[in-house]
Amino acid sequence: MMEAASRGEDALTALTALVRDDLEACNRLIVEKMQSPVALIPQLAAHIVAAGGKRLRPLLTLAAARLCGYRGPRHVALAACVEFIHTATLLHDDVVDESALRRGQASANALFGNKPSVLVGDFLFARAFELMVQDGSLTVLAILSAASATIAEGEVLQLVIQNDTTTTEAQYLQVIEGKTAALFAAATRIGAVVADRAVAEEAALDTYGRALGTAFQLVDDALDYSAAQEQLGKTVGDDFREGKITLPVLLAFERGTEAERVFWRRTIEDRAQQPEDLAEAQRLMERHGALRDTVERARVYGDQALAALAGFPESAEKRALADIVEFCIARAR
Amino acid sequence: MMEAASRGEDALTALTALVRDDLEACNRLIVEKMQSPVALIPQLAAHIVAAGGKRLRPLLTLAAARLCGYRGPRHVALAACVEFIHTATLLHDDVVDESALRRGQASANALFGNKPSVLVGDFLFARAFELMVQDGSLTVLAILSAASATIAEGEVLQLVIQNDTTTTEAQYLQVIEGKTAALFAAATRIGAVVADRAVAEEAALDTYGRALGTAFQLVDDALDYSAAQEQLGKTVGDDFREGKITLPVLLAFERGTEAERVFWRRTIEDRAQQPEDLAEAQRLMERHGALRDTVERARVYGDQALAALAGFPESAEKRALADIVEFCIARAR
Known part of the structure; x- marks a missing residue:
């Protein structure tokens, strides 16, 4: 299991190494463009x-542009735009979620x-x-x-x-396709645009990014209840404490007994939680295979992402983008 | 005094009447484009x-485009963009200011x-x-x-x-040029752009909008302490309660005795306010001519706005844009 996770990390390292110079230029531009007299x-x-x-998102733009044979400098600035938009949404998300932590540090x-x-x-949004x-x-x-x-x-x-425990899976998918997959899709698609490639390639990279982003978010939502994450010393239970509706909750609720549904309504709808409730939520998810099936669902999207790459000729970038699918999913192991 | 105010209202009515069809099209587009499946x-x-x-801002775009001889339909959509950006900032402002009211109604x-x-x-910002x-x-x-x-x-x-009562007038001007005048300037400038006019006319309309916006905000800041407004049943004292630094406060502080400065530090810096403090603030402003001189300052910017229109040939639009300067300033009477 650790092997799969480490294979995932290797994929991220490989992608980063592949576009290292572009990424460094992108990071310099990010720092330069976030300056202000204020x-x-x-x-x-x-x-x-x-x-x-x-x-991850600017890496995708950089690699997608290279995959499409682009050799100019424009993808660097566009990758910075993607990261600025992502950062703006993180700042607003943390306000909306009242988050105290982001990436293990105090949130902004x-x-x-x-x-x-x-x-x-x-400001960052306007600057993008x-x-x-x-x-x-x-x-x-238009795309961004x-x-x-x-x-x-x-x-x-x-x-x-x-x-709201009566949320449907379709509504949940609409949420994650909006909040996460849309920017992944845009990030990869503009790689084809900057390389001036045919519409079919633009569409293929859009499909790749959208499926990858959906898989990424599904795994993220599973990780928030993962006992393995807890053993690694990572925070779990943020979504649970906020009463956020994610696929693991929907699956456990759907497959649960009436008594279990009372538990979910109390903890997720009424947010009347006791300290031991997170462990009980994890037990119920285990009983009903809710995390396993969420990751399985992510794997389906991961396969869609891989399929979308099929038409591109073999290259280091294609291999790296394919391997990044494994990175997104293997985190769950 | 009421006469001046009513002459100002007449100017707004005249401008609205002049571009009525365009404004109605703009309003329809606004309603259409704010739709969402959510x-x-x-x-x-x-x-x-x-x-x-x-x-006011979309009216400025519509009139500026007509002033420049534009006869097509594009200014309608651009006026809607300006209003969307303005609305997005209002929504975020009210969150930042924790405002309970907006235009006399419960805020969003x-x-x-x-x-x-x-x-x-x-969403509205992205839609713009x-x-x-x-x-x-x-x-x-680029402009917007x-x-x-x-x-x-x-x-x-x-x-x-x-x-912070040690704020300088220059810093205060930087704030209002940013938060208010920049969008006024952009709103009028794009009128020249859409009409494909020479850079000099673009610059003149930029100057007009920027000066008008600065005058508008100066008067707004004076109105928040105006006894006449209070007599009309309008809310005053919002800025005071928030401890907002505006020119009336800076002038009264600058010209005040040490005892008066103690009052300003307590009420504005420490926000340790008693119910009777607003009336005292108004008395101190009266004593030092702080509101009168704020409006005088607005009049200087108003004159700059009028001067910027000088190069345009006479037309109903030019007269309406000139009269709107009076609208922005006469509100203070």
């Missing part, structure tokens, strides 16, 4: 932008307050569009502005269904 | 977008909560960019994305100087 903006932005993160809202987090998110305008492709602007609207729709829908 | 989005957006407001955050207000703001992309002008996109970043910078700076 000192609090780079201070707060640095906390979230510069302080780690896998840079916890450290600087909600107000600057909202406004610096707005300024960068896209400098690049000058209306196609890229549409993705941004879809992300917001997904986030609002997530809020609407929060604490 | 029902909460149009519900919340309707509360703020469709429920009144003067539509008070009615729907902070979380959807943040996310629907994001989608609309601009459909229009297809990279120049317009830069303005959006500047607005966020102004808002963050306002947060940084909040409650």
Whole structure:
């Protein structure tokens, strides 16, 4: 099991190594473009932008552009745009979720307050569009502005269904396709756009990114209840405490007895939780194979992502993008 | 005094009448483009977008385009973009200011909560960019994305100087030029862009909008302490209660005795306020001519706005845009 997880990590390392120079240029541009005469903006932005993160989305843009044979410099700025949009949504998410932690550190809202987090998110979002305008492709602007609207729709829908155990799987999928998969799809698709490739390749990379993002989020939602994660010293139970509706909860609820449903209604709908409830939630999920089947579902999307790459000629980038599917899924082991 | 105010209202009515068909088309487009399969989005957006407001900024875009001789339909969509950006910032402002009221009604955050207000703001902002992309002008996109970043910078700076009586007038001006004047300038400037006019006319309309917006905000900041407003049954004292640093406060502080400064530090810096403090603040402002001089300052910017129109040939639009300067200032009487 550890082997699978480490194979996943290797895939991320390999992808990062493959586009190392581009990624470094992208990171430099990110730091340069988050500057402002208003000192609090780079201070707060640095906390979230510069302080780690896998840079998965910009990596996807960089690798997709190379996969499509692009050899110019434009993909670097576009990868930075993607990361700015992602960062803006993280800042706003943490305000909305009232999160105290992000990547194991104090979140920006916890450290600087909600107000600057909202406004610096707005700044980064606007800055992303300024960068896209400098690049000058209306196609890229169309893709990333549409993705941004879809992300917001997904986030609002997530809020609407929060604490509601009658949510359908279709609604849940709509949420994660909005809040996560839309930006993955845009990130990879603009790789084909910048390389000026045919619409079919644009569509294939859109499908790849969308399926990958969906798999990524499904696994994320499983990890939040994972006993293995707990053993690794990672935080679990955030979604549970917030009463967030995710596939593991929906599967356990759907397959549960009436007594179990009373438990889910109390903890998720009423959020009347006792300290021992998370362990009970994990036991119920184990009993009904809810985490296993969530990861299985992720695997189906992972296979869709792999299939979408089939038409591209063999290359180091194609192998790295294929292996990153394993990275997204193997985290669950 | 009432006469001046009513002459101002007449100017707004005249401008609205002049571009009535365009404004109606713009309002229809606003309602159409705020739709989403996620029902909460149009519900919340309707509360703020469709429920009144003067539509001053889109009116400026519509009139500026006509002033420049534009006769096509594009200015309608661009005016809607400007209003969407404005609305997004209002939603986020009300969250940041914890405002319970907006235009005399319950604010969106008070009615729907902070979380959807943040996310629907994001949606409207993204939707504005989608609309601009459909229009297809990279120049317009550059102007409005830069303005959006500047607005966020102004808002963050306002947060940084909040409650700080050592703020300089220059910093205060930087705040209002960011949070208010930048969008006025962009709104009028894109009127020249859409009409494909020379750079000099673009610059003149930028200057007009920027000066008008600065005057507008100065008067807004004076109105928040105005006894006349109070007599009209309007709310005053919001800025005071929040400890917001505005020019009336800076002038009264600057010109005040040491004992008066103790009062300002207690009420604005420490926000340790008693019910009778607002009346005392108004008395001190009266004593030092703080409101009168704030409006005088607005008049200087108003004159700059008028001067910027000088190069345009006489027309109904030019007269209406000149008269709207009086509307922005006469509200203070």
